[in-house]
Amino acid sequence: MKIVGKKLEIEIKGWVYKKRSSGKIRFLIIRDGTGILQGTIYSPKKDNPLFKKFDELTQESSLIIRGLVREEKRAPGGYELNINDINIIQIAEEYPITPKEHGIPFLMEHRHLWLRSQKQNAILQIRTELIKAIRDFFDGRGFRNMDTPILTPSACEGTTTLFETEYFGQKAYLSQSGQLYNEAAIAAFGKVYCFGPTFRAEKSKTRKHLIEFWMVEPEVAFALLDDIIKLGEDLIIYIIERILDKNKKELDILERDTKVLERIKKPFPHITYEKAIAKLNEKGSKIKWGDDLGSPEETLISEIFDSPVCLTHFPAKIKAFYMQPDEERPDLVLGVDILAPEGYGELIGGGQRISDLALLEKRLKEYNLPRKAFEWYLDLRKYGSVPHSGFGLGVERVLSWICKIKHIRETIPFPRLLHKIYP
């Protein structure tokens, strides 16, 4: 809702957000999908026909109103509409979501209506800007967009649980990553990214996990670990700057302290896995070299800094089969996890990929993966293999952190959660 000039007659098509009345004056707050505006009807006569229409209106009734806009300090937003005409489209039935407090189970059951509330609207407004920023970032740097398949014949990484489906009598799985396909595409296009939904059938039930989420995955030929870390840092900075610029109003509705975001500068602090383990032990954690960092450990590390942190050089055995080993320390791999501040978890996971055919073949065996399914992937190491790197960034993780939302379920219009697929 945009208002220009001091006095002008406008028409608003929307829904009743709230209403109040008091003797000779009625207040009607309406929303049109872009914002809210307060309208008033004043009349000394009780039988004013507009009063009658106003009285019929219920919360979320749809309507078209016309009136004169003017500045009004007492109104929310600083502007107010003198209503001249109300055209009722539909009188809404008793609306379940009242202006009072509601519990999470109730709101989740009514997610289709919850989307209309101001806070949810603000989060999803930022989401669309975030997605646009991601595309602009990669498009502006000469990346080609590859739409990798959602139906896949086998596991990309082989470790996590996949959703199984049927594909003309053959088993198929919903994609958990487009990375392997991107690795094929870079030999054709140099720099690519895929951006789409990702499915993980893990039985995870935390504020950081969705069963279905959106991920952007860039992959770059000839890029080494350091190159891809820089790309990740640039991307995160770009996203933050864009949202601070375009979504002031929404961040304000969410009461997000933007100073924390404004302070973030690149390069982010870097810390190796080994140093992280030492730091954690100092802080009293019982984690041992070779253990993967759990959620409490990730939070501890992220709390040391007030910026995202790049964690690098992990033990090979806790990472995926395709990770490139460090030349000097073959027990470590050239991987990177970028952890969000404030305990929001992993924003980015990626690294340098194995480019040597023999080593990749060895790793497939060690990880017990069926060679047949990976023949095409091995081919990439036969015909002009190059060092290359890439990462995946989870849209909802970044959004939860930027908005400082308690739970990731509010960062996607219709979240898919463990055992929950309604609505």
Place this chain on the structure above:
RNA sequence: UCCUCGGUAGCUCAAUAGGUAGAGCGGGUGGCUGUUAACCACUAGGUUGGGGGUUCGAGUCCCUCCCGGGGAGCCA
């Protein structure tokens, strides 16, 4: 999957020790000086998640199932 907490009116919650199920909001009706989660009065609204058990008597105790919140592992 495991640990933990919970399920009472449309919603958010209360109900001493096992003893007649209640409030606020929302709905309806009426009132009201420009209200900001407006306010005031009146009013309707219940198989206390399902099943079983103990008891003279169960929202309350026991068993069991279902559903949900929070956390863990795994990950982005």
